[in-house]
Amino acid sequence: MNFPRLQEKLEILADAAKYDVSCSSSGGNRKNTKGGLGDSHASGICHSYTEDGRCVSLLKILLTNHCIYDCAYCVSRKTNDIKRAAFTVEEVVDLTINFYRRNYIEGLFLSSGIFKDADTTMERLVRVAKKLRTEHKFNGYIHLKSIPGASDELMKEAGLYADRLSINLEIPTTAGLKLLAPEKSHDQMIKPMGFIKNELILYKEEKKLFKNVPKFAPAGQSTQMIVGATDETDLKIIKVADYFYQNYKLKRVYYSGYVPMLEDKRLPSIDSQVPMLRENRLYQADWLMRFYGFKADEILEKSNPFLDLEVDPKLAWALRNREQFPVNINTATKEMILRVPGIGRKSMYKILSARNFQKLNLGHLQKMGVATNRAKYFVEFEAQNIFNKYIDDFNFRKIILQGMKSKFQNPFSEQLTLF
Amino acid sequence: MTTLLYDGTFEGLFTAIFEVYEYKFQPAEIISIDQYKTESIFSDPHEVITNEVKANRVLQKLENNLGKKGVSQLLRVYLSENENAERLILSAVSLSLKFPKDPVLNNFANVDMMDIAKITKSISREVHRMHAFVRFEKLQDEVYFSKIEPDFNVLPLIISHFKNRYQDQKWMIYDLKRYYGIFYDLKDTQFFEPALEQTSQLKRTTNILHEEEMQYQKLWQRYFFKTNIPERKNLKLHVQSLPKRYWKYLTEKL
Numbered sequence: 001m002n003f004p005r006l007q008e009k010l011e012i013l014a015d016a017a018k019y020d021v022s023c024s025s026s027g028g029n030r031k032n033t034k035g036g037l038g039d040s041h042a043s044g045i046c047h048s049y050t051e052d053g054r055c056v057s058l059l060k061i062l063l064t065n066h067c068i069y070d071c072a073y074c075v076s077r078k079t080n081d082i083k084r085a086a087f088t089v090e091e092v093v094d095l096t097i098n099f100y101r102r103n104y105i106e107g108l109f110l111s112s113g114i115f116k117d118a119d120t121t122m123e124r125l126v127r128v129a130k131k132l133r134t135e136h137k138f139n140g141y142i143h144l145k146s147i148p149g150a151s152d153e154l155m156k157e158a159g160l161y162a163d164r165l166s167i168n169l170e171i172p173t174t175a176g177l178k179l180l181a182p183e184k185s186h187d188q189m190i191k192p193m194g195f196i197k198n199e200l201i202l203y204k205e206e207k208k209l210f211k212n213v214p215k216f217a218p219a220g221q222s223t224q225m226i227v228g229a230t231d232e233t234d235l236k237i238i239k240v241a242d243y244f245y246q247n248y249k250l251k252r253v254y255y256s257g258y259v260p261m262l263e264d265k266r267l268p269s270i271d272s273q274v275p276m277l278r279e280n281r282l283y284q285a286d287w288l289m290r291f292y293g294f295k296a297d298e299i300l301e302k303s304n305p306f307l308d309l310e311v312d313p314k315l316a317w318a319l320r321n322r323e324q325f326p327v328n329i330n331t332a333t334k335e336m337i338l339r340v341p342g343i344g345r346k347s348m349y350k351i352l353s354a355r356n357f358q359k360l361n362l363g364h365l366q367k368m369g370v371a372t373n374r375a376k377y378f379v380e381f382e383a384q385n386i387f388n389k390y391i392d393d394f395n396f397r398k399i400i401l402q403g404m405k406s407k408f409q410n411p412f413s414e415q416l417t418l419f
Numbered sequence: 420m421t422t423l424l425y426d427g428t429f430e431g432l433f434t435a436i437f438e439v440y441e442y443k444f445q446p447a448e449i450i451s452i453d454q455y456k457t458e459s460i461f462s463d464p465h466e467v468i469t470n471e472v473k474a475n476r477v478l479q480k481l482e483n484n485l486g487k488k489g490v491s492q493l494l495r496v497y498l499s500e501n502e503n504a505e506r507l508i509l510s511a512v513s514l515s516l517k518f519p520k521d522p523v524l525n526n527f528a529n530v531d532m533m534d535i536a537k538i539t540k541s542i543s544r545e546v547h548r549m550h551a552f553v554r555f556e557k558l559q560d561e562v563y564f565s566k567i568e569p570d571f572n573v574l575p576l577i578i579s580h581f582k583n584r585y586q587d588q589k590w591m592i593y594d595l596k597r598y599y600g601i602f603y604d605l606k607d608t609q610f611f612e613p614a615l616e617q618t619s620q621l622k623r624t625t626n627i628l629h630e631e632e633m634q635y636q637k638l639w640q641r642y643f644f645k646t647n648i649p650e651r652k653n654l655k656l657h658v659q660s661l662p663k664r665y666w667k668y669l670t671e672k673l
Contacts, residue, residue: 003634007641014645032583039583046660047551048671050647053656060646098635101563101588102555104670137587259650274650350536354527364528 001094010095012085016065016076017111020168020224021254025057025106025141027219028163038100038107038140040163045106058109058143059099063087063124067113071170071181072264073229076113080262086115092128093136100140107141107163108132118149126154129161141219146196148188155192156199164219164251165196172240176230179266189223193248196221200249220251227282228275229258229267235296235305238285242296245289255282281307288313291345292338310401315341318378319397326380326388329360342375373403420446422464427451429497432505433474435467436512445513449505477512484515489524495539498572507535542571549577554670555590556636557629563590564624566668572597578608593621636670643671 026044046055064086065076075082096108110128114121125144132138144162146155158165167189171177174186196217203216223244227237241253257279260270285307288294292314299313300306308316318325318341327336329351337348343365350368354360361381366372376387377400390399421444425431435449444465455464482490493511496504510531514523526532548569555563563585567574574594578601581590585603593600599612600621613621620627666672 001631001634003638007638010638011641011645014642018646018648032586035587037585037587041550045547045551048643048669049657049660050643051654051657052648052651053653053660054648054651055660056643056646059642095638099639101585102557102635102639102670103553103565104639257651259648261650276651276653350525350527353522353525357521357526358528360528367530367533368527 006091006095009085009087009091010061012083013062013065013087014060016113017060017062017109019075019256019259020060020109020111020145021256022143022166022222022224022252023055023057023060023109024252025143027251028141029218030139030141030163030215032139033137036137036139037097038138040106040139040141044141047104047106057106058141059096059105059107060109061087061092061095061111063092063110063112063121063128064115065113066115068116069114069181069183071184072262072266073170073180073226073258075261077262089124089127089131093131096132096140097136097138100138105140107143109143109145111145112147114147118147119151119154122147122150122154122158126158126161129158133161143219146192148184148192150192152192152195155195159196159199159217160214162217164222165217166222166224167192168224169240169244170224170226171230171232172225172227172237173230173232176232180229190248193221193223193244193250197247197249220249222250222252222254224254224256226258227255227279233305234278234282234285234307235300235302237282238289238296238299241286242289253286255279255286277309278307281309281313285313288317293335311397312341314339315374315400319400322391322396325378325391326385327378329365329379329381330355340375340378342371342373342378374400420448423447423449423467424452424455424464425449425467426469427453428469429494430471430474431467431469432497432508433477434470435505436509437470437473437477438465438467439509440516441473447509449509451505481512481515484519485522485524489515489522492524492535492539495542495576496535498576499538499542500572501538503534504538507531507538511535542573542576545569545571546573546576548665549573550580552665552669553577553581553592554668556624556670557632558624558627559629561589561629563588565590565592566595566621566624567592568595568664568668574599574601582608595622636673640671640673 024044026042028040029042030040032039044057046057048056050056066084066086067076067078070078092110099105100107110125112121112125129142129144132142142162143164143166144158146158146165146167148167169186169189170184171180177184177186199216200220203213206213225237225240237255244250244253257275258268259274260268260272263270285299288299289296298317307313311319318339327340329337334348334352337343337351338345347368347370351360354364359382361383362372362376362385365375377390379385380388390396393399423435423438423444425435432449439445439447478490481493493508496508511524524532524535527536549567553565553567555565558564574592581592582603589603589605591600591602598618599610601608602611
């Protein structure tokens with residue numbers, strides 16, 4: 001093994017892959033085979049965290065950053081003057097196995113620049129996964145980035161070896177994509193998504209009839225959209241995500257705040273800030289749709305299509321719908337308890353469980369880990385809750401914000417108190 | 420109040436709980452013998468002799484009442500080395516005997532049960548962190564070796580995870596704080612307690628590493644550096660997710 005050369009390639013191809021958001025290793029159910037290597041946890045494991053706070057769960061690299069396309073937002077675009085490199089299939093396999101054996105990673109996330117054509121690139125990605133599974137009995141997690149335009153046969157083979165497949169939508173709106181990546185189209189991306197969805201359904205059907213059907217992408221498919229490179233609204237983004245959840249059985253939609261790194265008149269200026277707070281709010285909204293029973297229309301209205309940066313989307317909804325509160329903790333439905341700001345899913349289950357034993361009060365909620373600084377205004381009990389009187393207050397939003405500490409709050413902008 | 424002294428083992432603790440009921444000692448406190456201080460001259464402690472039959476009867480009863488999951492939760496409280504562990508476990512047992520049909524561990528409005536939930540949560544968090552942060556180094560004899568220093572005594576709780584995962588490589592995880600480890604020999608795992616002169620060898624492994632080990636460590640460190648996005652730097656989040664006390668054993672943070 002030529003380690004110095006391998007290191008150089010790894011540096012180039014990790015650097016180029018880092019803007020892909022997905023690093024999750026969850027949702028898989030691949031158990032180890034006798035004497036094999038690797039076992040996939042349904043919950044996934046983050047093995048490390050980079051200094052930007054993002055989870056490192058998979059070895060996330062490009063097979064190559066040679067690319068025939070020229071998408072404005074992409075560092076690997078054809079006209080960008082950067083160092084190029086390409087891994088051999090063996091090198092990727094060796095890195096994956098050796099990192100996995102040392103417990104650095106849960107598996108491999110392999111993407112690629114498109115060299116020559118879609119099928120040639122896709123075939124090479126599939127070959128890596130196949131070698132890992134068949135020659136090395138590797139049962140860790142494999143996420144392959146599907147190449148738009150790759151043939152159905154290759155997509156099918158990819159699903160047999162990978163745990164998750166994904167295609168990036170890149171830009172949420174058709175017009176935005178056309179502007180920044182004129183050679184790509186959403187149709188090109190949606191076609192393989194449809195194919196994968198159908199294969200997933202087929203697998204489920206066959207599984208009912210036969211015991212030993214080979215697994216097909218057990219962790220499903222996901223996608224990602226860049227946020228803030230064009231001028232799309234949050235409502236549009238959420239609607240697109242919702243559409244793909246509903247129609248393509250997506251497991252996850254990732255949102256990637258645009259990191260300005262290229263000078264291009266079609267893009268935001270190179271000095272603009274990464275929209276981290278906006279990205280965070282989008283993830284919160286996404287969570288509300290997937291786990292809290294909120295509909296896209298409830299989170300944002302046409303008249304106000306951007307998420308409130310000051311308060312999280314659940315609190316924002318509660319502030320708009322005060323007539324739904326206070327919620328009686330001892331009698332309310334699961335769905336309504338979930339809508340109380342400051343109560344998450346875990347606390348909700350604790351409440352349901354504990355109220356079988358006795359009547360609950362605010363002190364109990366606090367001990368269970370509820371964020372009572374927010375929740376206290378929105379809940380009621382058999383005994384009186386003194387905080388309920390604020391809910392109809394004109395300054396309610398302000399009162400509630402004063403009791404919260406936001407991680408995004410700028411410590412220097414806080415107003416000074418005189419006394 | 421009767422004080423019961425036991426030998427510190429899980430079976431010993433459950434023998435003690437059996438005897439609390441056998442001899443009608445309530446109210447009672449159970450103390451491990453090495454925690455016991457004899458300054459209270461008026462107390463006349465009851466010494467418990469660990470008895471597997473008695474311990475199993477309590478455990479069997481608990482399994483009927485609370486299920487396997489409930490018993491494993493109490494085992495976790497025991498492994499937490501929390502100073503209130505014995506009291507909390509006794510409290511859970513008495514509550515479960517009083518209300519045999521109820522999943523009393525879920526009575527989060529009860530202070531003791533909430534404390535148990537908190538302890539099991541933090542110990543589960545540490546188990547998860549060990550799954551994540553154990554870093555193996557390949558030694559000359561092809562054994563993958565790792566040192567850990569967990570806050571709780573979680574080694575018994577992480578065996579099955581690593582056994583499932585690494586079936587085709589020999590591995591060893593050693594707890595530097597508690598002076599024992601687990602070793603997997605491609606068939607089974609066993610606990611080992613190295614002799615005193617061996618422990619210093621286990622602390623410093625540099626001279627027994629496999630020849631390619633440093634190369635892969637370097638690759639991992641460079642990967643870790645390159646996968647970071649400096650424009651998104653967020654050290655607060657970084658330290659929150661990757662607490663500093665684990666850094667000295669993380670290859671990427673060396």
